[in-house]
Amino acid sequence: MSVIQTVGLIREYQMGNATLKALRGVDITVHQGDFIALMGASGSGKSTLLSLIGLLDRATSGKYYLEDVEVSSLTRDELAAIRGRRIGFVFQNFNLLPRFSAWENVALPLAYRKGEFGPEEQYKRAMNSLSRVGLDRRAGHQPMELSGGERQRVAIARALVTSPAVILADEPTGNLDSTTGNEIMNLLNELHAEGKTIVMVTHDPSIARHASRICVMRDGILTEGESAHVAA
Amino acid sequence: MSLRDLLRTSWRGASANKLRAILTMLGIIIGVASVIAMLALGNGARAAVEARFRSLGANQVQISEAMSFNDGQIEQAGEILSYEDGLLMSEGADMVDHVDMSIGASGKARFGRATLDIQISGVTANAPENLATAGQVQPVGWSEGVAFTMNDLLADGRFFTPAEVLEKAPVCVIGWQTAIDLFGGDGPIGQMIRVNRSRCEVIGLITELESVDESERYRSDPNSILFMPISTVIDLFYEEEPSVQITAYVTDESRMDEAKSQIKEYLRERHKIEPDSEGEYIDDFNLTTRKDILGAQQEAANTFSLLLAAMATVSLIVGGIGIMNVMLVSVTERTREVGVRMAVGARSLDIILQFLLEAILISVGGGLVGVVMGILSIPLAASLNQGMALLEPASIPLALAVSIVVGVLFGIYPALRAARLDPIEALRYE
Ligand SMILES: Nc1ncnc2c1ncn2[C@@H]1O[C@H](COP(=O)(O)OP(=O)(O)O)[C@@H](O)[C@H]1O
Ligand SMILES: [Mg+2]
Numbered sequence: 162m163s164v165i166q167t168v169g170l171i172r173e174y175q176m177g178n179a180t181l182k183a184l185r186g187v188d189i190t191v192h193q194g195d196f197i198a199l200m201g202a203s204g205s206g207k208s209t210l211l212s213l214i215g216l217l218d219r220a221t222s223g224k225y226y227l228e229d230v231e232v233s234s235l236t237r238d239e240l241a242a243i244r245g246r247r248i249g250f251v252f253q254n255f256n257l258l259p260r261f262s263a264w265e266n267v268a269l270p271l272a273y274r275k276g277e278f279g280p281e282e283q284y285k286r287a288m289n290s291l292s293r294v295g296l297d298r299r300a301g302h303q304p305m306e307l308s309g310g311e312r313q314r315v316a317i318a319r320a321l322v323t324s325p326a327v328i329l330a331d332e333p334t335g336n337l338d339s340t341t342g343n344e345i346m347n348l349l350n351e352l353h354a355e356g357k358t359i360v361m362v363t364h365d366p367s368i369a370r371h372a373s374r375i376c377v378m379r380d381g382i383l384t385e386g387e388s389a390h391v392a393a
Numbered sequence: 394m395s396l397r398d399l400l401r402t403s404w405r406g407a408s409a410n411k412l413r414a415i416l417t418m419l420g421i422i423i424g425v426a427s428v429i430a431m432l433a434l435g436n437g438a439r440a441a442v443e444a445r446f447r448s449l450g451a452n453q454v455q456i457s458e459a460m461s462f463n464d465g466q467i468e469q470a471g472e473i474l475s476y477e478d479g480l481l482m483s484e485g486a487d488m489v490d491h492v493d494m495s496i497g498a499s500g501k502a503r504f505g506r507a508t509l510d511i512q513i514s515g516v517t518a519n520a521p522e523n524l525a526t527a528g529q530v531q532p533v534g535w536s537e538g539v540a541f542t543m544n545d546l547l548a549d550g551r552f553f554t555p556a557e558v559l560e561k562a563p564v565c566v567i568g569w570q571t572a573i574d575l576f577g578g579d580g581p582i583g584q585m586i587r588v589n590r591s592r593c594e595v596i597g598l599i600t601e602l603e604s605v606d607e608s609e610r611y612r613s614d615p616n617s618i619l620f621m622p623i624s625t626v627i628d629l630f631y632e633e634e635p636s637v638q639i640t641a642y643v644t645d646e647s648r649m650d651e652a653k654s655q656i657k658e659y660l661r662e663r664h665k666i667e668p669d670s671e672g673e674y675i676d677d678f679n680l681t682t683r684k685d686i687l688g689a690q691q692e693a694a695n696t697f698s699l700l701l702a703a704m705a706t707v708s709l710i711v712g713g714i715g716i717m718n719v720m721l722v723s724v725t726e727r728t729r730e731v732g733v734r735m736a737v738g739a740r741s742l743d744i745i746l747q748f749l750l751e752a753i754l755i756s757v758g759g760g761l762v763g764v765v766m767g768i769l770s771i772p773l774a775a776s777l778n779q780g781m782a783l784l785e786p787a788s789i790p791l792a793l794a795v796s797i798v799v800g801v802l803f804g805i806y807p808a809l810r811a812a813r814l815d816p817i818e819a820l821r822y823e
Contacts, residue, residue: 217736217816238740245738256733256820260405270737272398280397319737 162229164326164358165191165214170223172209172381183209185381186223191327191360196353198369199362201378207362208331210378214360215248215329216240228326245273249320251330255312257304257319264300267291267318274323290318294348310341317348321357328352330361334368346371394743403750406723407758414755417719420712421759421799422766425792427705429767430774431698432788437781438691452646454489454653455681456639456660471677472664473636476627482641485659488652493517493640494623498630502619503587504575511571513588513619515626515637518555521546521599523640530602530615550582550597558622566597570616591629593621653680697777709795712759713803720752720807731811732819744812745805752804753797760796764789 172184183206191197199207212218213225216232225232227247232240250256257266268287271278278286291297294314304312313333320328330349334342342365350371353359361372369375377384394402407414449455459470479494496515501508514520521543524530532545543552553564565588572581581595602615627635643652660666660678668674724731731744768784775782 212817215736217820238742241735241738241740244736250736252820256729256736258730258733260409269734272394273734273738273740273743275394 163190163192163226164195164228165189165360166226166229167214167220168224168226170210170213170225171221172206172213172218173221182381184213184220187381187383189376189383191358193358194353194356196349196359196371196373197361198372198375199360199378200364200366200369200375203364205378206381207378210383211329211331211360211362214327215250216244245270246323247326249323249325249328251313251316251320251328251333253332253335255304255309255316255336257312257315259304262301262303263296263307263315263318264288264291266304266315267322269319270323286322287318290322291315293321294318308341309337310344313337313341313345314348317345317352321352327358327360330359332362332364334363334365342368394739394746399743399746399750402747403754406727406747406751407754410723413719414758417715417755418712418759418762420708420710420715421756421796422712422763424705424708424712424799425760425763425796426767426770427701427708428792428795429764429784429788430770430782431701431705432785432791433767433771433782434697434701434774436785436788437775437783440783441781449681449683449686450642451683452643452649453682454641454643454649454656456641456656457679457681458636459677459679469636469677470675471666473634474639474678475634476623476637478660478663479637479639481663482639482656482659485662486641486652486655488643488645488648488655489641490644491519491642493519493523493642494637495520496623496626496635496637498626500589500630502571502575504584507575509571509574511617511619513621513626513630515621515623517623518553518558520620521552529605531605533601533603535603546600546602548598548600549580550595552597552620553622558624560622561624561628562622563591563593563625564596564622565593566599566620567595568599568616568618569601570614571619572598574617588619588621589629593625649682649684653682656680697774701774709799712756713799716752716755716800717803717807719755720748720804721810723751724748724807724811727811728814728819728822731814732816732822735814735816736820741812744814745808748808748811749801749804752807753800756796756800756804757793760793763796764792767792 167187167189170184170187170189171182174181174183187206187210189210199210201207209218213220214227216227220233227243230243232243235243258269261269264284264287267290268283271283271286288297288300291300294317296311296314296318299307299311299315304315307315317328317333320330333349334345337345346368349359349361353371353373363369374385456474458474460467461470476494476496479492482492483489494517498513498515500511500513502511503509525541525543525546532541535541535545548569550566552566553562556562557564565586567575567581575581575586576584581598584595585592586595587593597620599616599618599620604615621629623637627637641652641656643649645652657676657680661674661676664677666674666676734744734747767788771782771784
């Protein structure tokens with residue numbers, strides 16, 4: 162069984178009279194335990210593809226199976242529910258809630274699963290997740306009080322807290338210096354080694370080298386490449 | 394989200410910008426305070442009317458002399474209201490069943506060596522019944538709300554008859570304290586006392602009375618009293634024809650207005666009041682019914698209430714628009730937050746509830762402050778309305794309900810806007 166399978170995924174944007182084709186038929190299959198680096202020039206459609214995979218957006222046409230469920234016919238709220246359970250997002254700009262402590266940010270996906278997790282359970286799981294990224298001692302701090310690298314760790318902890326089917330990371334090191342970026346990459350590598358499934362967008366070939374597979378977007382078309390080829 | 398999580402989220406949202414939230418509450422505060430004050434006025438007027446009702450039955454017309462101002466002096470407008478006016482009224486106005494008259498005098502009562510300065514009430518034969526129905530006094534220890542009759546009022550003897558009233562009979566009925574003062578412990582019935590030198594037989598003893606209204610209880614003692622036929626009092630105490638108080642009892646209480654015109658015609662004829670050059674009558678008497686009291690007091694209260702209702706409506710609408718405005722700003726400011734929440738699984742309803750609850754928190758916060766301000770403003774409202782304002786307990790839950798409604802009404806649109814945001818665009822929002 163594949164975690165993710167898309168068939169002929171097309172995403173078009175209507176810009177006045179013109180139609181912009183961001184994705185021109187993408188077929189990608191992601192298996193359990195894969196660590197995929199999605200590369201390609203700016204504007205080639207990487208973020209668009211990640212949004213579709215993450216159920217934040219709907220394809221214009223084509224099929225998308227998430228854990229063998231075809232999602233195109235689901236309602237907005239059904240998509241939100243699946244997103245909260247099966248997808249973990251890591252963004253370039255962290256996207257943590259200000260005025261909420263690290264652990265509250267991490268617990269947020271649990272809070273939206275009505276009736277499943279009581280307050281203590283939310284706290285316990287958030288703390289587990291935070292200690293996995295080495296930040297349990299900063300649990301009470303607000304994002305403003307944390308460094309960029311720490312913020313991204315909190316975001317990763319938030320993505321992990323629901324044990325999702327896949328972690329989607331869009332340029333997770335894009336806002337970090339190279340040392341901190343490497344630390345985040347090491348963390349993602351560790352998660353991969355533990356068996357997590359990860360799809361990560363990056364420009365940086367040295368970062369892409371960590372991945373088990375590399376896919377390259379070019380003008381809305383996906384081609385699969387070998388790690389070594391791209392690096393060269 | 395659980396209610397707990399939801400409340401925490403909305404509370405943080407509302408308190409993120411405290412000054413803004415407090416300013417937004419102002420309209421609600423004023424509106425709710427007005428609602429509380431308005432209902433207090435209505436309630437106060439009702440209480441005042443009810444107090445007056447107790448002493449004026451639905452079938453009664455109170456007749457009093459009209460007063461006029463002259464050189465800063467209050468004086469009688471025309472002829473006095475005489476004993477004879479009352480005596481002949483039921484013949485002259487056939488809707489009047491009977492009348493009740495009274496006159497006061499102060500004099501000395503004497504028995505043996507005991508002498509007493511005393512208030513003397515000249516009344517008609519049914520005075521005890523009026524005492525029983527007026528509801529201002531009751532036998533001591535009487536259980537509240539239980540009706541009592543003439544018999545419950547008399548401890549001993551009897552009250553005087555209509556015939557005795559017409560004959561100026563030298564009889565009297567005395568109060569409990571009067572009996573003690575004059576006779577010590579001895580039975581007073583059948584004894585002859587002197588009232589201002591005239592002999593008078595004690596034929597009845599009133600049981601010990603107390604004021605129904607506790608606040609009145611120590612003002613005057615209803616037991617230091619002496620009742621005599623009104624005709625006897627006029628004869629004994631007045632050299633000239635005195636003014637009396639008349640209450641007319643109308644046969645049909647559904648036709649009070651007709652009865653009033655009959656009484657008016659009757660008195661105009663007796664007092665020889667002619668229309669002036671413009672055909673207007675200048676009466677030297679006033680007629681008052683329950684409806685008149687209700688009308689006058691209600692009118693005063695209504696004017697203020699209307700003003701306050703207008704103020705409340707305007708303030709609540711302004712307050713509501715303020716809330717809507719602040720919530721729209723808040724949603725825009727927190728677009729990215731909405732995107733994040735959607736990304737981690739928030740459904741439309743979760744987002745709607747979050748912002749709706751935030752609006753409700755602001756409006757209910759304003760509502761709570763408004764309730765306090767409203768209660769504090771009641772003395773002020775009372776001073777503007779003849780002292781008639783009384784907190785209506787039901788107005789507190791009502792005011793809070795109103796503020797919730799305002800929060801929902803004006804918070805729903807911003808909340809829906811937030812819930813309809815596109816997650817990708819929201820996440821990308823700077
Ligand atoms: N909401 C949108 N409306 C119109 N065009 C869009 C929108 N989002 C993305 N695009 C366009 O789609 C193309 C792919 O964008 P994107 O997926 O963000 O590229 P990448 O992440 O690879 O840089 C770009 O040409 C971009 O301008
Ligand atoms: Mg991108």
